[in-house]
Ligand code: SF4
């Protein structure tokens with residue numbers, strides 16, 4: 190969920206879908222609501238994957254909520270503030286913290302695991 194229509198987040202064709210960046214990410218209230226609706230409509234559920242992995246990481250490291258994944262996930266690897274360690278060259282743009290805030294990114298927002306899983 191972001192509010193800046195001028196920002197187009199590029200794709201990251203280099204991504205090998207290794208899943209290693211799918212740890213515990215936070216989301217905004219709007220994103221959480223959207224994800225909640227998606228879970229109900231598509232019969233998807235959080236599956237506990239331990240302390241290090243997101244519970245929405247599915248088979249073959251596919252995201253089970255891909256169309257409604259948080260902004261953090263969309264930006265990972267393509268902005269210089271969050272580079273992929275395997276394909277750092279994919280980070281072709283920069284979105285400083287203040288710009289991210291205007292887009293709805295909440296660095297201190299609750300984690301998906303807290304909202305949809307059992308993490309306290
Ligand atoms: S962005 Fe990088 S770490 Fe994340 S799945 Fe792709 S290759 Fe792996």
Ligand code: SF4
Pocket residue numbers: 210211212214243244245246247251252253254255258259262
């Ligand atoms: S929501 Fe999807 S893309 Fe984001 S960390 Fe979880 S599995 Fe990865």
